[in-house]
Amino acid sequence: MSEQRYPPVTELGMASLALIVAGGIYLSSHIPNHVALTPAVVLLAASALLLAVNLLLLARVKVFDWTRFFQVAKWSLLAYVVIAGMIEYVFVRNHLNGGPLVVLTLSLVVFAIHVPILVGFTVARFYDPSDPDAQQATA
């Protein structure tokens, strides 16, 4: 199987998700005590940085089926926005507010963007944009 080399999108994506999960666990394991937000903010910032790096690395790939990527990613985005919205609803329903709500909401934003990128990348990396047969595949 001849395959071009891609940046480590999946690895970076999983690391990014692990960081926001760690931040979420840190915050939720201290309820109802006052908790310092700094560790969670640092984890969130690192996760967002990995998201930005992932997008940058992916944008630099020369041959990539962007049509397929966006076709898959946009539907995944819809699904994960619904999931993130439901989790956000649980936070708001339980009167979470202030700094923890901001951190967890931004974590959900990173989650809802990064997972569709991973799904879109995993699908599009196996497509050759110049192959007409592959382009007939429909989602």
Place this chain on the structure above:
Amino acid sequence: MANVASVSEAPLEAEGAPPPHIEIPPFDIVPRIGLVISGVLIGGVIAAIATDSQWALDGSHVAGGAVWTVLDLFLGFVLGPIMGSMSVPARIEFITRLMPKMVVIMPTVVTITLAAGWQLATKLGTNLTSYPNHGWVVASFIVVGVMSVIALGLLEPANIAVLTELKKRRPNPEVIERLMKRFMYSAGVLGAMQIATLIIMSKIATG
């Protein structure tokens, strides 16, 4: 009508011989009826959270968790080895019937279990630091967190990618094999972690 695709078994194929034609049954990557059922279930959990009904929350969390656990264990330790021993045509037919359902079932079940579980814990006070088994609750957060990263980063993308590969006129068997291995190994790891979840949840339930 079934799609007749050329799926070549590269190592077995004699040089110059045409690739064998394998029928790929028609399938939707995301079954629409599944989306409807998922929407109804998620709507039910939102209603349970809104009304804070302990019965509905408990039911959603336990039922969702049971389905999640059983599916991971079954996929990782029962179906995975069976699929590995199937012929290529049988495996492809099986994949086209199983995987579209998994695309909808897994995210739905995980979302329902976690959302209902968090609301239930808030209602019962089991997520407070004052709860006697707080350490076990935090352990469950960690296990679920690791499982989520594996499921979202490896399992779900592989699931969708193998289905889109099968939609091609000439699916690449190596790609399918590679993605299915990734899916089954991920499911196996998740299955093993589900055993940890069972231990933690039974400890929390019994106090």
